[in-house]
Every structure is written in C-alpha cells, then in structure tokens.
Amino acid sequence: MSNAMYNKMWHQTQDALNSLLSKESEKTSEPKSNQVFIFQMLATFYVKYVQIFSNLENAYDQVVHPQKRVLIRKILDGVMGRILELKNEMVELELSEFHYFDDILQDLKLAPQQLDIPIPRYFLKEKLEVIKGREKILAQILANSGLDAVDVKYTIKSMPLEEAAKVIQIAERARQGRLRALFMKQIYLQEYRARQARLLGEKVVDVEAAAVCIQKVWRGFRQCRKTKRDREEEMIFLGMSPPPLFNEVSGTVIQAEKISRLRTQVQQQHEEDYKEAMVTIKNDLKLIEGPDIKENLQDQIRHWFLECRNLTGTFPDYPSEEEGGSAVIFSNKTPQQVIDDIIANQEDEEKNKKKKKKEKEKKPKKAKKEMEKRAAKEKLKEEEEEWKMSPSVFLHTLEEENNSYRDLWMNRDESCNFPQDYDPELIQEEKRKELEAEIRVQVDELMRQELKNLQLAVNRERELPIKHSKKGKQKNKQKKGKRGKREKDKDLTADRSIESLYKELVEEGLLIRTHKVSLSDYIGEYSYLGTTLRHVSIEPMPSPMDVRQLITLYGILPLGSASVHEKAPLVKSLLLAGPSGVGKKMLVHAICTETGANLFNLSPSNVAGKYPGKSGLQMMLHVVIKVARQLQPSVVWVQDTEKTFYKKVPSTEKQSEPKRLKKQLPKILKLLRPEDRILIVGTTQRPFDAELQSFCRVYQKIILVPRPDYASRYVLWKEIIQRHGGVLTNALNVSCLAKVTDGFTQGAIVQVVRSVLTERRIRKQEHRPLAAAEFIPAITSMNPVYKEEEESFKDWYTRTPLGQRRALALTGGLGKEKKEGKKQKKKK
Numbered sequence: 148m149s150n151a152m153y154n155k156m157w158h159q160t161q162d163a164l165n166s167l168l169s170k171e172s173e174k175t176s177e178p179k180s181n182q183v184f185i186f187q188m189l190a191t192f193y194v195k196y197v198q199i200f201s202n203l204e205n206a207y208d209q210v211v212h213p214q215k216r217v218l219i220r221k222i223l224d225g226v227m228g229r230i231l232e233l234k235n236e237m238v239e240l241e242l243s244e245f246h247y248f249d250d251i252l253q254d255l256k257l258a259p260q261q262l263d264i265p266i267p268r269y270f271l272k273e274k275l276e277v278i279k280g281r282e283k284i285l286a287q288i289l290a291n292s293g294l295d296a297v298d299v300k301y302t303i304k305s306m307p308l309e310e311a312a313k314v315i316q317i318a319e320r321a322r323q324g325r326l327r328a329l330f331m332k333q334i335y336l337q338e339y340r341a342r343q344a345r346l347l348g349e350k351v352v353d354v355e356a357a358a359v360c361i362q363k364v365w366r367g368f369r370q371c372r373k374t375k376r377d378r379e380e381e382m383i384f385l386g387m388s389p390p391p392l393f394n395e396v397s398g399t400v401i402q403a404e405k406i407s408r409l410r411t412q413v414q415q416q417h418e419e420d421y422k423e424a425m426v427t428i429k430n431d432l433k434l435i436e437g438p439d440i441k442e443n444l445q446d447q448i449r450h451w452f453l454e455c456r457n458l459t460g461t462f463p464d465y466p467s468e469e470e471g472g473s474a475v476i477f478s479n480k481t482p483q484q485v486i487d488d489i490i491a492n493q494e495d496e497e498k499n500k501k502k503k504k505k506e507k508e509k510k511p512k513k514a515k516k517e518m519e520k521r522a523a524k525e526k527l528k529e530e531e532e533e534w535k536m537s538p539s540v541f542l543h544t545l546e547e548e549n550n551s552y553r554d555l556w557m558n559r560d561e562s563c564n565f566p567q568d569y570d571p572e573l574i575q576e577e578k579r580k581e582l583e584a585e586i587r588v589q590v591d592e593l594m595r596q597e598l599k600n601l602q603l604a605v606n607r608e609r610e611l612p613i614k615h616s617k618k619g620k621q622k623n624k625q626k627k628g629k630r631g632k633r634e635k636d637k638d639l640t641a642d643r644s645i646e647s648l649y650k651e652l653v654e655e656g657l658l659i660r661t662h663k664v665s666l667s668d669y670i671g672e673y674s675y676l677g678t679t680l681r682h683v684s685i686e687p688m689p690s691p692m693d694v695r696q697l698i699t700l701y702g703i704l705p706l707g708s709a710s711v712h713e714k715a716p717l718v719k720s721l722l723l724a725g726p727s728g729v730g731k732k733m734l735v736h737a738i739c740t741e742t743g744a745n746l747f748n749l750s751p752s753n754v755a756g757k758y759p760g761k762s763g764l765q766m767m768l769h770v771v772i773k774v775a776r777q778l779q780p781s782v783v784w785v786q787d788t789e790k791t792f793y794k795k796v797p798s799t800e801k802q803s804e805p806k807r808l809k810k811q812l813p814k815i816l817k818l819l820r821p822e823d824r825i826l827i828v829g830t831t832q833r834p835f836d837a838e839l840q841s842f843c844r845v846y847q848k849i850i851l852v853p854r855p856d857y858a859s860r861y862v863l864w865k866e867i868i869q870r871h872g873g874v875l876t877n878a879l880n881v882s883c884l885a886k887v888t889d890g891f892t893q894g895a896i897v898q899v900v901r902s903v904l905t906e907r908r909i910r911k912q913e914h915r916p917l918a919a920a921e922f923i924p925a926i927t928s929m930n931p932v933y934k935e936e937e938e939s940f941k942d943w944y945t946r947t948p949l950g951q952r953r954a955l956a957l958t959g960g961l962g963k964e965k966k967e968g969k970k971q972k973k974k975k
Contacts, residue, residue: 150567153209157219160202161552164222167195168546175536186240190251193233194262200226201265208268211413212567213421214574215556222548223267224710228541230264231715234700236536242953244697244850245689247677259673263692264699266666266741270707272411278743281778285660288653394869421569428571429578440583444590448473452598462602465595472591474584540714639769645777648770652747655757657771661739661746666703669695669730669737670866670893672858684957688853691730691893697850698734706742706780706824713821718848720816720827722788724834724940725852726932728894731830734852735784738828742780747771750786755803768811772818772825780824785812788829792837792845812845835943843948851944854892854932861885863893867900868917872909878916887923890931899925 174188203226207219237246252259271278306314382388455463466475555573564570640648652658671691680687701721705712723731739746749771758767775781785791790805791812812827819825829846831837843849855863864881875881888896902925944950 150211150565153206154215154561156202157206157210157215158557160199160206161222161549161557163195163202164199164226164545165549167192167199168542168549171542182240186237187251189233189237189240190246190248191255193230193237194248194251194255194257196226196230196233197262197264198257200230201261204265204267208272209407209410210567211410211417212564213414213417213569215567216414218548218552218556220269222545222552224708225541225545225548227267227704227708228711228715229539229545231700231704231711232537232539232541235716238949242949242956244848244949245677245687245693247674247681247687249675249678259675262673262696264696264704266699266703267707270703270741271743274743281745282660284649285653285658288650289660292654294654294656417568421574424569424571425574425578428574429582432575432578432582436579437582437586440586441590444473444583444587445594448590448594449597451476452601456605462598462605465591465598468588468591472587473594474587638773639766640773645774648774649778652770652774656753657747657749657757657767658774659746659748661744662733662736664733664736664740666695666698666734666737666741669698669733670859670863671695671855672862674856675858688856689851691855691859694734694850694852697848698738701848701850702738702826702828703741706738706744706782706826709822709824712824717821718826719819720829720845720847722829722831722834722842722846722849723852724831724849724944726854726892726936726940727832728892729852729854730893731832731852732786735782735828735830738826739782744780744782744824744826745775745778747775747781747783748786749783749808750788751790751803751805751807752787754807755805764807764811768815772815775825776823781826783815783825783827785827785829787831788846789831789833789837789842792842794836794838809841816845835939839946849944849947849949851940853937853940854890857885857889860888860891860896863896864888864900867897868904871900871904873900873904873917874912876916878918880919883919884922887919888926888931890933891926891929892932895926895929895931899929 171192200223203219203223207216207223210216210219238244248262252262379388383390452462455461466472561567649658669691671694673692674687674690677687701718705715705718723734725731736746738744754767758764771783775783785808790800791808793806796805816827827845834842861881864884865875868875868879868881899922903922945954
C-alpha cells in the first residue's frame with residue numbers, strides 16, 4: 148500500500164478513537180448498579196479499543212514520516228495501557244480471568260479473529276541489533292564452556308575389522324534370504340493358478356463379451372472421475388473446500404512483503420535524517436535566535452523586579468533551581484499577567500486573614516453540628532454506593548495526544564511532501580522551547596546575582612545569612628532516609644562488571660537460551676459458547692485462544708513497552724497451571740521470543756547444588772536480579788514451582804532442597820519496582836501438592852491451562868500435519884482424529900504426528916495418501932488427561948483467592964460480606 152493509504156488508515160483510526168473517548172467519558176462518569184449492563188459497557192469498550200490498537204500498530208509499523216510515528220507511538224502505548232486497565236476492571240467485576248464476547252461480536256458484526264490482540268512489531272524491530280549481539284555472546288559463552296547442546300560431539304566406538312565383516316555378512320545374508328523368499332512366493336502363486344485352471348477346465352474366449360466388459364469398466368471409471376471432479380468444484384463453490392492453489396503463496400503477497408521491507412529501509416533512513424536535522428536546526432537557532440532570547444528574558448525578569456518593588460516595597464524572592472527558577476513565574480505569561488497575579492495574591496492573603504479572625508469568633512457548637520451533618524451525609528453515601536470505574540492513568544494522555552493530532556495533523560496540507568520526510572517547521576518550534584529552557588538556566592544565575600546587587604544598593608545593608616526553610620530540612624530528612632535504605636540494600640557485587648556476572652550465570656546454567664517460538668504457534672480455536680454456558684450457570688473451560696490472549700495481556704505487552712509497564716496495573720508474577728503437555732513451557736519461551744527478553748531458570752531441579760548455604764543463595768538471587776534489571780526485559784522461570792511450596796517434601800527429593808526459594812520469592816517481589824520490566828513465571832502440573840496460601844501470595848495472576856477442546860484439536864491436527872510435511876486429502880478424516888483424541892494434550896498430538904510422518908512416509912504420499920488409521924497405533928501408546936485429573940484442577944482453582952471470590956459472588960455471599968464489613972467500620 149502507498150503512503151496515502153496508510154495516512155488515510157491513521158486518520159480513520161483517530162476519528163474512531165476520538166468518538167470512543169467522548170462516549171467513554173459520558174458513560175463512565177455516571178454511577179451504575181446493574182452488573183450485566185456494566186460488563187456489556189466495559190466489554191464493548193474493550194473490543195473497540197482492540198480494533199483501534201490493531202489499526203494503530205499496523206500504521207506505526209508502515210508509516211514513513213518520522214514525526215508522525217512519534218505521535219502514533221504515544222497513542223499506541225496509551226491505547227495498550229487502556230486495554231490493560233479495562234481488562235483489570237472486567238476481572239474485578241466478573242471475578243474471572245476469562246471473558247467471553249460472543250453476543251458483543253454479533254452486535255458489532257465482527258469475526259472472532261478480530262478480537263485477537265496483535266503483538267507490536269516494534270518490540271523486536273527497535274532492539275534487533277541488541278538482541279542479535281546478546282545471542283552471539285550467549286552462543287560464544289556456551290561454546291567456550293562446552294555447554295552448547297548443538298555442538299556436542301558424540302564419541303564413536305571403534306570396531307575391529309573381523310566384527311565389522313561379520314555384521315556386513317549378516318546383513319547381506321538377510322537381504323538374500325528376503326529376495327529368495329519373494330521369488331519362492333511368486334513360483335508358488337504361478338503353480339497355484341495353473342492347478343486351478345486344470346480343475347476348472349479351459350473356457351472358450353468370447354471376444355464380444357470381453358469388449359463389453361472392458362467398455363463397462365472404462366465408462367464406470369470415467370464417470371466416477373467426472374462425478375468426483377464435479378463434487379470437488381461444487382464444494383469449492385460453496386466454500387466448503389479450499390481452492391486448489393489455496394496453500395500456495397500468491398505473487399501479490401510476495402510483492403507486498405518486498406514493499407514492506409523497502410518501507411522499513413525508508414523508515415530507517417528518514418529516522419537518521421530526522422535525528423541529524425534536530426541537531427543542526429538547534430545549533431542554527433542557537434546562533435541566530437539565542438542572543439535575542441537571552442535579552443528578552445533578562446528584560447522580563449528586570450521588569451518583574453521593578454514592579455514588585457513598586458507594588459510591595461521590597462524586591463521579590465527569586466525561585467531556586469529545584470523550584471524551577473523564573474520559569475515558574477513566567478510560564479506562558481506576559482509581564483502584565485505576572486503583575487496582575489501579584490496583586491491578586493495580595494488580595495487573597497488579606498481575605499484569608501479576615502476569614503480566620505471570623506472563624507475564631509464563632510462558637511464551637513456550630514462546628515460540632517457541621518461535623519455531625521457531614522458524618523450523616525457520609526453514611527448516606529456509603530449506603531447508596533454504586534459502581535464507578537476506577538480512575539484511569541492513560542485516558543488523560545490519550546486525550547492530550549488526540550488534541551495534538553487535531554492541532555498538527557488533522558487538517559495539515561501535505562501535498563508538497565510526497566516522500567513523507569520530516570517537517571523542519573515543527574522541529575524549529577520544538578527546539579526553540581528547548582533552547583529557551585537552556586538559556587533560562589544561564590539567565591537565572593545572572594539575574595540572581597543582579598538581584599543581590601540591587602538589594603545591597605537599595606537597602607545599604609549587609610547580606611544576612613540565608614535561613615534554611617522547613618522544606619529543605621524535610622528534603623534532607625528524606626534524603627537521609629533514602630540513604631539509609633540504600634545502605635541496607637548493599638550491592639554484593641559492586642566490584643564486578645555486568646559482563647562477568649552474565650557469563651557466570653550462563654556457565655552455572657541459570658541463564659538459558661530461549662527456543663525461537665512465536666505465540667501464534669500456540670494453536671487453538673475460539674470458544675463460541677462461553678457466554679451461552681455462563682447464562683445457564685455453567686463455567687466453561689477456557690480454550691487455547693483465551694489462554695493465549697491472557698499471556699499477551701499479562702506477559703508480553705507490559706514487558707515490551709516500558710511506559711505501559713510503569714503506568715498499567717502491575718503484574719509481577721504469573722502462574723501457568725495445567726496437566727503435562729498443554730504447552731506451559733512453550734508459552735514461557737514465547738513470552739521471551741516476542742519481547743526479546745532474557746530467560747533465567749530458577750527451577751528447584753536447576754538450582755539444586757548451586758550456590759550452597761544461605762550466603763550463597765543470597766548471592767545467587769542478587770546476581771540474577773541485578774543482571775535482569777540491567778538487561779531488561781527479563782523473565783524468571785520457576786518450573787515445577789509446586790516443589791518450592793511442598794506441603795511435605797518427599798524423601799527422594801530431600802537432598803536437592805526444593806524449598807530453598809520459598810522465603811526468598813516474596814522478598815524478590817517486594818524488590819521489584821514498576822520501572823523494572825521483570826516477570827516471574829511459574830509452571831506447575833501438580834499445584835495441589837503445594838501449600839495454597841503461600842503459593843497464592845507469590846503468584847499474582849493464576850492461569851489455568853486445560854487440555855484442548857474439539858475445535859482446537861481439529862485445527863491443531865490440520866496445522867501440525869501440514870507443518871511436518873503431510874498433505875491433507877479426502878482420504879484423511881481429520882474430524883475423526885479430533886474426536887478420537889478427546890482428552891489428549893497438544894504435546895501428545897505433536898508426538899503422534901512426528902512418529903507417523905517419517906521421511907520415508909512423506910515420500911510415499913503421492914502413491915499412498917495419509918489415512919486416519921495410520922495414527923491410531925501411535926495414539927494408543929499415549930496417556931490422556933482423565934476426567935478425574937481435570938476435575939482436580941478445577942477444584943484446586945476454586946480454592947484460589949479469585950476462585951473463592953467468584954464462588955461467593957455466584958451464591959450471593961460476596962455482597963453480604965461487603966455489607967458486614969461496612970457495618971463493622973461504622974461501629975468502629
């Protein structure tokens with residue numbers, strides 16, 4: 148697509164965002180009590196924000212204009228944060244991590260695929276060189292230490308010549324035996340046919356009958372082939388089957404990919420030109436307009452000195468550098484406005500003094516009555532409390548950026564800027580403000596000295612020693628307090644570089660290489676009956692697509708964007724619970740792949756025997772957190788995390804000390820700040836073996852990863868067979884395979900396909916297409932997830948904090964608890 152097309156897409160998306168912001172401000176300002184209506188409103192906003200987010204992400208990836216991209220990036224991050232806020236609101240309202248939008252999608256006439264949250268491509272594009280450099284360093288360290296599994300050389304046992312000759316002789320005799328057996332079988336069949344012919348006797352050959360027989364066979368064969376072809380054409384016409392060249396990549400798609408690669412090159416070139424122009428234009432402004440700006444600022448401040456002297460009789464106190472200097476007084480104000488403010492402040496001070504005198508004269512009884520009235524009003528408010536949306540951090544920034552879009556780009560004529568290069572006028576406006584701020588700092592130093600000289604000249608007195616204000620003392624106290632905290636958190640590795648610590652963690656196996664797996668490889672289908680089942684009071688099992696969406700929201704988006712991580716609802720830890728083979732490990736590696744994060748493995752089996760003792764454990768965690776902060780984003784993975792919180796440690800695992808990190812994990816969570824893009828991810832296949840309270844204290848968000856349903860299995864079978872070289876034909880009944888594998892996990896299905904689709908079987912597909920019966924023997928060797936195991940996961944999830952709250956809400960107990968809590972507060 149062209150530049151004009153992407154600009155049009157951006158303008159349309161901004162219009163949609165503008166209307167959505169106005170609707171949201173109208174609807175959320177009014178308090179509401181109907182929970183169903185509230186959820187419908189939040190879900191509608193959520194779906195619309197997801198659509199805007201996908202359009203903005205596409206525009207940011209393809210727009211070439213550097214100054215437009217700066218604004219689109221800010222709006223994109225704001226929309227991303229707003230989606231996370233709405234998700235948090237829906238979780239608090241429904242008390243469930245999984246939400247279903249079937250009815251809303253029908254109302255808005257959208258497909259379920261449009262609800263999928265895209266992962267911004269700039270997460271990896273903007274730090275591609277850093278990631279590649281880090282991978283090279285990691286590969287080099289692994290190769291030097293001999294830990295690289297790819298480069299491991301297996302030892303080959305030497306064989307004596309006589310033994311080798313015997314092996315060859317055995318193989319050759321076996322081959323000859325097989326040929327001899329085949330030859331003898333052919334001789335036996337010939338003799339059998341001859342014997343049968345003698346018994347039946349020779350029949351007279353009828354030429355006409357033979358010709359009719361051949362005609363019948365040929366006509367039947369031709370008609371069958373024609374019927375089959377007509378049937379295939381009909382199915383393609385009805386949309387029940389894909390066209391013949393459906394799976395092949397078309398020329399237009401290849402051309403579009405080439406153009407997108409060219410656009411990225413143009414983007415990089417324009418970015419470099421834009422950065423150079425910012426430096427050159429600022430230098431030019433400094434030479435041309437710098438002296439004039441300095442003179443104007445000095446004249447303004449001198450005029451302020453004289454006016455304050457004329458109005459108050461004394462010279463004013465000059466604001467310090469910490470307070471902002473003269474910019475505090477002259478922020479977007481003319482000298483006349485500053486004088487009016489001084490007069491207004493004097494009048495306000497006089498009025499306040501009069502009010503204080505009147506208040507002292509009033510009787511204390513009136514004050515008591517007013518306090519009683521206020522308390523009564525507060526009680527009424529508490530009784531009539533209704534739902535209100537919590538204040539948003541991102542709405543204000545979205546409105547600001549939307550206003551700047553209106554002012555700058557909405558009606559801007561860009562007919563002359565065909566290549567979409569930077570606009571020098573906008574750079575001049577921006578750099579003029581920066582230059583003024585820099586010159587103001589220099590002017591403040593000069594004018595402070597000038598003010599002192601004026602005070603000395605007018606008053607003819609010695610300069611009194613400066614009295615430190617209370618604010619300064621408070622700041623000093625705060626600084627001391629901060630120093631005290633910092634002294635407590637001493638850096639145990641202050642004398643070591645990050646490179647050496649990184650190398651040590653790699654050699655110890657605590658920092659591992661991630662598998663290149665994208666989140667789209669976690670295959671599944673949408674849950675189309677989620678809302679319907681909830682209306683009938685049946686809690687549906689989440690589908691793989693629901694799990695994938697939560698991983699995107701809680702893991703990938705906050706780790707990828709620093710601004711979103713600082714302001715959005717903070718998720719420090721994540722737990723993936725589910726049976727073996729559902730893809731928990733794959734999801735962890737997908738988070739790292741999509742965000743370019745480092746992966747630290749603190750699993751009990753991996754930590755066992757490393758850094759022994761309390762001091763060693765403290766050192767290990769200190770090094771991990773220090774490197775994770777320096778090289779963020781980072782993911783700390785705890786595999787089989789239930790072992791860390793065992794109710795009772797099995798005797799076979801006592802030597803490995805699986806509970807080493809039990810007390811340390813909560814401390815690590817407390818150390819993590821909003822600016823630290825570090826996520827702790829735990830995976831478990833036996834969560835019921837752990838202590839529930841300490842388990843749930845560590846993991847903030849718990850995601851249940853179940854086995855796939857029928858629709859997901861159907862899609863998975865088709866995709867995995869094709870990825871491993873299989874060809875889907877009418878002879879292969881995929882629906883049958885999906886029904887047969889009810890209860891089996893994704894990992895089991897992948898293993899079955901790998902075992903069946905060998906290189907030899909793939910080569911034979913032309914003559915012998917794949918059939919469902921070929922997969923059955925391999926399926927029988929796999930263990931499914933039985934209903935009892937699935938029910939145990941459900942029961943465990945209902946005992947988690949969110950599960951308990953949802954169960955109480957469904958029975959009506961949550962509202963009673965809230966009312967009792969309010970009554971107790973009133974009594975107190």
